[in-house]
Amino acid sequence: MRWLGLAGLSVVALTLAVVLGPAHVAWADLGRSPIVRELRIPRALLGFVVGGSLAVSGASLQALMRNPLADPFLLGLSGGAGLGAVAAIALHLGGPWALPLAAFVGALVALGLVFRLGLIGGWGGGVELDPRVLLLGGVAVGAFAGAVMTAIISVSEAAQLRNAFLWLWGGLSGASWDTLLVLCLYVPVPLLVLLAAARPLDVLALGEEPARYLGADVTALKRRVYLAASLLTAAAVAVSGVIGFVGLMVPHLCRGVWGQQHRALLPASFLGGGALLVLADTAARVAVAPRELPVGIVTALIGVPLFALLLRRWTAT
């Protein structure tokens, strides 16, 4: 029943995204209009995949970091991506794909740095990924990259550089069938890795030592989950910039309905995150037409009250 509801919500969200928009398209023309075919449909699908990826990434990281506040962008990836984008503009890297590619590379560099910082010697003799150090490292790397980015923008004379900020918070404007295709080729691998980690993540919730006693290969699990979740986030930031709240709130909303078992939680988060982002993007395009709101603001406007309601319910019991 709840799965049916979620599937229904996803279909409604996608349908609304295709039917509604600031440009008027007659019902009869929905099938033929290039605005629908080339802009709305790829944008809706891209939004769904991005929202779903962020939510799955957030749910996995919350379990890995043992921190309900974990968010896909907490680990420094947005700083890395922003620095990449600024570098691309500053170095005059041309071409239509320069910015997303540079942002992706920037996010990967940040990911690698944070991962290296997070590896510390464990008492077992080998090197272990310590989630607490990972969290601190992520915040530090993100802050540093953000500072470097702002410094470059401040001292540089290229007016274009200021737009790197715009781009970083840009949302889904860059959606096209090509972008969607690239993302759809890329996303399944990290997504499957995370889905395969669903049951071990349940076990990990008890703590690392109990998880080991229950048969989880915790060392490998932590690395796999961190890398897969971060790779998903890096791709999301490359195609749509930093979109907040989806990765933080959707998992918690889903926990309220589906419980803590990641085998249900992760797929539910994917659908829920996808539906939420698509709805938010539709609202962003339509609410103040012809102007457009930043989608991150709409996800916060929709998500935060829901989240607050849920928080009250949890703290009441």
Next chain:
Amino acid sequence: MDRDLILALRNVSARYPGAAGDALSGVSLDVRAGDLLAILGPNGSGKTTLVRMALGLLVPATGTAEVLGRPATAWPRRDLARVVGVVSQREENLFPQRVRESVLLGRYPHLSVWGGERPEDHLAVARALERCDVTALADRWIRTLSGGEYQRVRLARALAQEPRVLVLDEPTASLDLRHEMELFELVRDLVDTHGLAAVVVTHHVNLAARFADQVLLLDDGRSAASGPPTDVLTRATVERVFAWPVAIEPFDGRPQMIPLRKPSP
């Protein structure tokens, strides 16, 4: 092999990086099916280190630690979890969970990556709940349980692994008399009626003496004595290891320790 030798540590020693001395040196132990072994010793005597080594989390610096004849560290964790069920000292509950879900985690080593839970898994969970007398609690939230109920649920989770040996690290640390006794009775019963082996790390000398078949008394990383309780728990040994005057009185065929007041100088 004589009767199924499940855990065998031979002459193991361990040292933590940066530590001045060995955490363990030259300790041996055997655990066979149908055995209840109690590990006793003061704080910092190496009890938990020994358990970690037996469970393959620590590589012995010298000696061997084997589970069913194979080095403990060579076991894939999944396979090991089907042989050894552990109730560790501490665990966390990051997200709220119900008792049945929590016990179902014990089936983890039996489940495939993509497959769902099979009827036999639910059966094993039901059996484990039943044996630990927590069936009535199955739909309760973990955080609403009392300390005694929670420890029984954790034991049920270890049983759901269908292991051949149970390892319990200070399982009654914060329990009152009744719950403490109930837990020891439960472990003893599991060993007697289901052919399990059990290792219990505890501070309770008297409970160890009442329930265990074998006792290993650790002192500063070394084995002070090991064998049946009557042989190990002598006045001289206990006073030396715990550095406190005691009297030992037999009760029901087992030695019982009575701590004495410090004689006035």
Next chain:
Amino acid sequence: MRRWADRIHLAARLLVSVAVLGACGRAGDRQTAASQASGALTVTDDAGHRVTLPAPARRIVSVAPSSTELLFALGAGPQVVGRTTWCKYPPAALAVPVIGDGLNPSLEAVAARRPDLVVLYRSALNEAAAAQLARIGVPALVVKQDRLEDLARAAQLLGVVTGHSSAGDTIAAAIDAVLRTPPPPRHVRLAFVVWDNPPMVIGAGSYLDQIAGLAGGVNVFHDIPAASATVSLETIAARDPQVIAVLDDSTPVGEPAYTARPEWQVVRAVRLRRFVHLPADLFGRPSPRTAEAVAELRRLLEAWR
């Protein structure tokens, strides 16, 4: 010892001048725009503040490219002693020392030029900066420079405070004349796209919208009151401008990078590569050379009429 004496002397002089300024301010209350009595002058800036100078400004720091250009156009170029990194026109301005990028002006860098007047464009941040400058005894003018009529008013205002009133009136009259010129009859629908992701366009609040109208163009986003706004790509596609105006900061002039992006092909003008390139020099800010800008855009739009 002598240094201390100097400082005390300086402090005393500051106190006196503040008292005099205060007296002048009160005296000027009855006047509305400017007063020329006894060499001192009082003006009301675009933030509504009264600013009083003992005499026409001799050392001016300009914290906006548009006011720098305007000051040079007024003939007050030699009086400009500080500019921002973005102030690059006229070329003579390049010789003036830079005080920063002007976005969040460093008061110390401004004060270090020992200005007797600071000119800021109107923004919340700059109004706060103006108040702080006033507190340390540096008069600061906040000048609105978004639309062409703002520029006409700014020319008069800056003319008065720099002692070039007649030049200010001339420039203001020239801008008024441009604004009154009837536009060519045949309209070309155009959009100013200033950034591609998210797409940002110029709305009615900008001087560019006015220039477009005067040059015989129609900004398809004239219904947006703001100077610039983020819009959906599909809105641009649906409004179907005949041509897209691109502000070029850099030479050589090329097609914008988004021309190659698949999603932009839905916009007909992009698909057909119909761009007009506006040199940033002339179009990058409201400028006293508005007549030139209008004529240039008119010429560029001829091709699409």
